[in-house]
Amino acid sequence: MSLTADQTVDMLRAAGEPSRLRILSLLAGEELSVMELSGILDQSQPRVSRHLKLMTDAGLIERFPDGARVFYRVSSDSDARRLVTTVLNLLEDEAGECDRARLGDVHREREADAAAYFERVAPQWDHLRSLYVSEGAVEAAIEKAAGPGPFERMVDLGTGSGRMLTLLGRKAAMSVGLDLSQSMLNIARSNVAQADLDKVELRHGDIFATRLPPQSADLVVVHQVLHYLVDPVAAVTEAARLVAPGGKLLIIDFAPHEMEALREQHQHRRLGFTDEEIRAWITAAGLKPASVIALPPETAGLTVTIWTAVRPVVTKRISA
Numbered sequence: 001m002s003l004t005a006d007q008t009v010d011m012l013r014a015a016g017e018p019s020r021l022r023i024l025s026l027l028a029g030e031e032l033s034v035m036e037l038s039g040i041l042d043q044s045q046p047r048v049s050r051h052l053k054l055m056t057d058a059g060l061i062e063r064f065p066d067g068a069r070v071f072y073r074v075s076s077d078s079d080a081r082r083l084v085t086t087v088l089n090l091l092e093d094e095a096g097e098c099d100r101a102r103l104g105d106v107h108r109e110r111e112a113d114a115a116a117y118f119e120r121v122a123p124q125w126d127h128l129r130s131l132y133v134s135e136g137a138v139e140a141a142i143e144k145a146a147g148p149g150p151f152e153r154m155v156d157l158g159t160g161s162g163r164m165l166t167l168l169g170r171k172a173a174m175s176v177g178l179d180l181s182q183s184m185l186n187i188a189r190s191n192v193a194q195a196d197l198d199k200v201e202l203r204h205g206d207i208f209a210t211r212l213p214p215q216s217a218d219l220v221v222v223h224q225v226l227h228y229l230v231d232p233v234a235a236v237t238e239a240a241r242l243v244a245p246g247g248k249l250l251i252i253d254f255a256p257h258e259m260e261a262l263r264e265q266h267q268h269r270r271l272g273f274t275d276e277e278i279r280a281w282i283t284a285a286g287l288k289p290a291s292v293i294a295l296p297p298e299t300a301g302l303t304v305t306i307w308t309a310v311r312p313v314v315t316k317r318i319s320a
Contacts, residue, residue, distance in 0.1 A: 157238075161191055243287060
């Protein structure tokens, strides 16, 4: 679909103010909060909020809450994004250098926060890792299951620290990582930058409703996410929806276990998954189950399983 004349006029009118153009330029690069934008623009939060509301109402940008904060990003609608890109490409951005310098301050503050957050949760992560086979063995098996690529587009749902992006991102022309936690996204941004990956988009996103186009990725990864979810079936369905014909879905999670302590200590809702239920969910979502790799622990603990599924390529018969 294309924009109507009225929609185009409304969007251009909403963008037609210097501060709003500066905001659009910043949001075209990444998601930002009202507080962050206020600091970068050196304007009051109420004033920035008014600019944001006008552009949100016009469909140029999207608003989403995350805890006590509200974040904004350029609209996920392809026509709106194209209009924003066109306007910004024509813009002689005099204030851009100053804005980018202040954005750099925001990045440094984020990195400090992310480091503190990681230090706080690191003991739990280390304890959890000690419960199953080594990370090196798991990641080698994931790389094998993913295959050599190359991939046009990779999507990592529940990206967390971005480890799957840094592990597999070099095989993809473009990668997208989604997570609901801004703290984890900040960690992922730092890790992706350290890995020198420049074609990675990190977005605040819901695994149940990613708002990504259907059949748009030839590799979709759901790594150690399902056991936290209220409705893992819905997450598998949404992940499968994104897989392009000939593309692949990887689900990495635990086999069934009896470690009840993980419910309280690590917020696990499910104590692992059977092959039968994962394969049933994959099939119901329209994909074809493929290989299953089970990695038992070196001693007592958790078995990590990697389920692979593909979307078959449908070939049209040409009648004689």
